[in-house]
Amino acid sequence: MSTTHAPAHPAPLAQHAPAHDADGTTRRRVLELVATEGPVTAGELAAELGLTSAAVRRHLALLEDDGKVTVHDAGPASGQARRGRPARRYVVSAGGQSELAGGYSELAAQTLRYLRDAVGPEAVAAFAAQRYAAVVRRYSPELTATDPQERAAQLAELLSDDGYAASVRPVVGPLVPTVQLCQGHCPVQHVAQEFTELCEAEARAFSELLGTHVQRLATIAGGAHACVTNVPLTQTTTQTQYPSPAGRTRGTQEGSR
Template sequence: MKTSIEEKAGSRMPSVGSVDAVSYDAVAEVRTREAVVQLLLAHGPLTAAALAERIGFSSAAIRRHLEQLLAEGAVISREASTLGRRGRGRPARTYLLTEIGRTRLPHSYDALAIEALEFLSDVGGPDAVATFARRRAEGIVDGVRGELAAAVDVPAKAEILARALTGAGFAASVQEVGIGQQLCQHHCPVAHVATRFPQLCEEEMTVITQVLGTYAQRLATIARGDSFCTTFIPAAHQPHQLLPLSTIAAAAPNTASLHDAAPNNAAPHDQSHRITSATGKDPS
C-alpha cells in the first residue's frame, strides 16, 4: 500500500505521451527528485529499486535522478547491508539524505526568527530589538573594519562594504550615478523578518553610514516591497543638508519608479528621505 508521500508524488507526474508530459517535462524532473527526497526523509536509506517501486518509475529512471542528487551533494550512497551470503554482481547501494539534501525541504526559519524577536520585544522592549539589530549589522562589517580604516576615500569604502554585504548574502553592488554612488542590495536574506521588524533595516543603515563616515540616504528596501534595497551615497555634501528627492531621482534613474508610486506629497518610504549621520542620528 502506498503512503501519502508516494500517492502525492505519483499524482503530480504527467502521463506519458500526453501534451502535459511534453509541456511540463522540466517540472516533472524537479518533482520526481522532490519525491525521491521526501521518501528518503520518511523511510531512511533506500535502494534505487525500492524508490522505483514506491514512485512507480523504472530503476534506471530513478538512478538518473539519484546521480543528479549525488552530484549536488544532496544524497550520499553506501553499500547495502545484507544478511547471509551475497550473490554475484555488484552489491546494491542505499541512498540517504545529507544536510544539503535537507535544505531542499520546507523550513520555518523566518517564522522562528519572528517569534524570537517578538519574545525579545515583549521581555526587553523595542530597544532590545534595536540593540540586537545593531549588533547583527555590525557583525557583517566586523571582518572588513581594517580594510575600511585603510581605504583612501568613500567610494573605496563603498566597494569594501558591498563585498562584506555580499558575503552576508545581500548580493550587493556599487554603481556611479553622477553626483554620487548607489549601493544596491539585490537580495535580502531577512526580508520577511524585516517586514515585521523594520529595526533590522534601520540599524543596518546606521552601521552603513558609520563605516562610510558620511551621510547616506536609503531610497528603497526589499522589506517594503521594492525590487532591491538602494542607498544613495552623495559624492559631496554639506553637514545637515537634506538632498531633494528629485535631485537623487535624476542622478539615480533606477529609483525613479519609487517616486512615481509614492502618494501625493509623500516620500516613497519612511526612510527614503532620511540622511543618517556618522553618529547614527538624523540631522534634524
C-alpha cells in the same frame, strides 16, 4: 540451461539522476544571479552563465511558475523607445527571497516578538543596534580604500559574502556624484517587515563604514525587489540624522565644530 538477464531500467535511471541534480543547481544559480543582477534579462543571464538563452528562459519559466521570480516592469530603459516587444527583465519575488533565506525567519521573528512583549520595543532597537555594531567592527578592517566608490565596492563584496547579493551601480545625472549600493537579497527580509529597526540600524552602519551620509531609497522588506542605498561620492561635513535605538536623533555636526 537458463540465462539471467540484467534488469533494463536501473542503468538509465542512474544516468538521469545527475542531470536532474545539475538542473536544480543551475536553477539555483539563476535565482541567485537574478537576486544579484536584477532587473536582468535571459540574455544577460545566459552570457554570465555560459548557457544558451533558450536554456536560461526554461529555468526562468520554471522559477516564475514556482513564484520565485517575476517580471519587472520599469518602462523603456534609459528613456529610449524601442520597437517591438521589449526584453523581459526579471527580479526575485518574495517567494524567491524566502528560498534564499532558508527556514529560520519565523523563529527569529518569534524571538523578537517575545523580546518586545517582555521588555519593550526599546529592547528590539537595542538588539538591532548591537547586531550592526558587530557588523561595523567586523567589516571596518576590510574597508581599506580611501576612494569613496572603491570603498563602497569593498562593502558590497563583504555584504555578498554574507549572503546579501550586493553590488554597486553608478547613478547617471545627479549634481552630486553618487552610486547606489544595491542588495538583491536580504536574509532577514521577513523579520525586517515587522521590525524596521533592523533596516534603520543597517543604514546607520553603512553611514559609519563609508564615512558619509547615506540615503535609503528602497528596501526588500518594504516591498521593493532590492534594498537600494544612495551613497554620495563627495565627503560631507554633516552626517544624516538617524533615530537612535532609544528614539532620539543623533548625528555628527563636524562642520559646526
